[in-house]
Amino acid sequence: MSRSRFRLVVDPIACDGAGVCAELLPELITLDPWGFPIIAPGDVPPGLMDHARRAVTSCPRLALTLLSVTP
Numbered sequence: 001m002s003r004s005r006f007r008l009v010v011d012p013i014a015c016d017g018a019g020v021c022a023e024l025l026p027e028l029i030t031l032d033p034w035g036f037p038i039i040a041p042g043d044v045p046p047g048l049m050d051h052a053r054r055a056v057t058s059c060p061r062l063a064l065t066l067l068s069v070t071p
Contacts, residue, residue, distance in 0.1 A: 005043045005069040008052060012036070014063035021064050024055040043069060 008028060010021075017035035027048055028040045044052045044066070056064045 003046065005071070006049065006052070006066045007043055007069055008039045008056075009065045009067050010037050010039055011063045011065070014061045016061050016063075018060050020058050020060060021055040024058055025051050028052070029055070037064070 008025075015036055017031075017037075019031055019035050019037075021037050022029040022031045025048065028044065030038045030040075032038055052066055056066050
C-alpha cells in the first residue's frame with residue numbers, strides 16, 4: 001500500500017507576498033527578494049505535513065494549496 005503524496009503549489013496571481021508561509025514552513029518555502037514564495041520541488045515529506053497544512057490555512061490570500069499527487 002502506498003502513502004498519499006502531496007505537493008505545495010502557490011497561485012502567483014493571488015499571492016501578495018505576505019511571507020506567512022515561509023515563516024511557518026521554512027524547510028520548504030523561501031522568499032524571493034520581493035517577498036514572494038519559492039516552493040522547494042518535490043513532495044512534502046510526511047514529517048512536515050502538519051506544518052504544510054498550517055501554512056496553507058494561514059495564507060491570508062489563500063494562495064497556497066496542497067495538491068494530492070497521483071502515482
